[in-house]
Amino acid sequence: MSVLKTINAVKQPRVKLEFLGVKWYSKFVQGEPAGPSVKEVYGPINKRMKKELSEIQTTLSVDRFIDLDRSIGNYFVDPDGNTFLDTYMQIATVPLGYNHPAMLNVFKDQSKLKYIANRTALAMYPPSNWAQHLKRILMSIAPPDMGYICTQMCGACSNEQSFKSVFIWYNRKRNGGRDFTKQEIETSMHNKPPGCPNLAILSFWGAFHGRTTSSLSVTRSKPIHRLGFPLFEHWPAASFPLYKYPLEENVRENKQIDAKCLAEVEDLIQKNEKKGWPVAGIIIEPIQSEGGDNHASPEFMKELQKICKKNTIAFIVDEVQTGCGASGKMWCHEWFELPTPPEVMTYSKKMLAGGYYHTQEMLPDKGFRIFNTWMGDPARLFVLEAVIHVIKEQKLLEHVRKVGDYTLKGLTDIVKEFPNVLHSPRGRGSLIAASCKDDPTRTKILTNMKKKGIIGGSCGPTSIRLRPSLIFEEKHANIFLDIFRQSVKEM
């Protein structure tokens, strides 16, 4: 029986339902099973589907297929009927779990279907009342003092286009807003300076910002993402502060790490200026995610922003993975209490489409500069409206902070129990991780977990990360912690 027929509207009273022969209910999405159940991790149907898919595209990254009719809430059901508690949620992209009724219902409102049947070129012919839609939806969750929005499709293109906004701003700051010279216009067609100037974006070792050319040039997590591809050779990378845990026992040392990394940033800015590739923007994740769930302190972020201001460099915060409530605030950088907003903050993933918020001075001065055909995805904006509604209605930010603290406490206890295997438990809201003693150990733990019914994520050289949906509850945390503990114990 299809889940689509059994799930009920958000506000209906809780009812128990039968699903895969198990009775369950949930505070947030009705119809979850009581827990995971795995028969055969890689079953015959999954194998067949993978073989079929490999006839027309690469399947080298495919782990398993998902049965969208049967997956529900925090539970991922594969076509062989294996049920997993999903703590990775499609690479951190699923805001409200699977088959959330609020999201399923959006296009039952037939007036919304026209946004699917008629996708317009937003920057030339926006739909009627487009400003009102943007204000009601995207601007209702704008980061503090960021009053402008540029809608895009995905995280990588949001970063790419935001860099262009930064370059426009930087050139204007440097040349006083004069018009382009004849030489600039001519050389630009040959991809050469001064028309296409040598300008750089500085990023951090371990960063992940996407896989198009500029977003990949600032990505510094793994060789496999970049081997064999031409990238910007002169774009610099600085060390990200990698703290010693527990933080409270390493205060002085971690402060020194901050100072060292900040000095490196200043040094690279000077070096790149001398090299003829001045730094126009610095991009950073509030928590380095793919790079290993590396947390920098609010003090580091504030000092970094000061360095940007001092050097006329745009401060770009990449919230593609950390945004939309995952940290327990709508935007993770709100935890830093920066005195002024960053110039640019990019988003995607749980936001269902990409884009960036920015300050007024980052507006382009001419048309067709920050432009492409679609400029985002209006249909998905209306799905986001449902997500935002549920986040507010169900007080999910508070919920994420509470469940996050609970989960991190449990994880910390397990780390203490196995000090030779695990270390450095850390987290903000649902963005939780711990490190393993080495990569093979991590792989074994994740494999054990999967056999017992948990889909988990890895990050950095040795870490395991959680990226659950915003409706992950303490009862799910208990299942995760129990299976995680067993998986470590069985090493």
Next chain:
Amino acid sequence: MSVLKTINAVKQPRVKLEFLGVKWYSKFVQGEPAGPSVKEVYGPINKRMKKELSEIQTTLSVDRFIDLDRSIGNYFVDPDGNTFLDTYMQIATVPLGYNHPAMLNVFKDQSKLKYIANRTALAMYPPSNWAQHLKRILMSIAPPDMGYICTQMCGACSNEQSFKSVFIWYNRKRNGGRDFTKQEIETSMHNKPPGCPNLAILSFWGAFHGRTTSSLSVTRSKPIHRLGFPLFEHWPAASFPLYKYPLEENVRENKQIDAKCLAEVEDLIQKNEKKGWPVAGIIIEPIQSEGGDNHASPEFMKELQKICKKNTIAFIVDEVQTGCGASGKMWCHEWFELPTPPEVMTYSKKMLAGGYYHTQEMLPDKGFRIFNTWMGDPARLFVLEAVIHVIKEQKLLEHVRKVGDYTLKGLTDIVKEFPNVLHSPRGRGSLIAASCKDDPTRTKILTNMKKKGIIGGSCGPTSIRLRPSLIFEEKHANIFLDIFRQSVKEM
């Protein structure tokens, strides 16, 4: 009254309906007005909406808003009630006109809603039976002998990712498929060769391939797209054959143009090899669109492909604007009757999402190389299914060829009538254009046309282009030709 309530299913008998006080019917979409009607080109509601939007984003490229409740078929209705015959169709992206019932109906099938509520990370966790969906939909229209598909989001990212496929293939060809060296792995993290090798994609003057860094590096249409942004300085551009019209009177001269351009390509390949930036791929549009509706001959394309084969260079055909039936064949490059398929063919726009078809040897050899979080958009795949169904059911390719020939003939007559103003009428299917004597003349003609109710497009330095939907009929062509003629005459 909303159009959504009055339009009927595709197969219902034609009925006349009233809309904006005019009676109409259409072979393809019911509910079209009898013709355009314009009260005030930039009316007060449009102005107000633009002012509202400018409070939160740039509106420097915004022409007008579109009323999606009232736009229908080939007619664009703005919020002031102006009705335009749309021959530009959202920068060539609308396949079946506005509010086509087949597209509106897709998500009335509730089983499809789950693909909107649950967007998975396609390259890790595809939905059940994903291969079957891809085969039934995308592979049913695959270009001849191109058996592999990589789904993406938009045209620019399709080109970006296809270049990476090309680089992987090229490196494998050059190094015999050996594994990465320690030096390559180390230097790759610094964006430096040999890990990130100096490799180039060759493109053509006038080309448009997108606005992310690599796609913009091969775009060579206008300075405003690129001024102020760092791009790949050593990626070469060759001359695109710009023929003299009428073709039948300039056969010898145009053959010489072909030969000259091909020699230039060979020369650039040699020069770039010497410079240490060997050409790994050549990208070309079957018809240069943004660059001026420049058509190259089938002979040129065949010779270009030969040069690629001779030099172990991938031949990349960019069908973002020309594909999905616009040329009267599903893919415009089918007109060239190439002896073997190109290595890569990219698409987007009328296809509703991006991607590229490719040959088997372009498959990556390792996982997570051609990868990103979403890898396309399953929800839009099902909308494309409806589009493909209508194209086949209604024989729209034949229709496009017939109406295209009719329109081009009419346009040619007008060009002959005004030889001092217009020249070089040209086209394939619905991809039709003519050149004006200069840019100010073009602007005046397009302004006149808009006042009389036609939305048209410009391209290249002096051309006017048509990019109508696939359901543009002779009766629409008559309206276009009549208004175009008047607009030229009133110069």
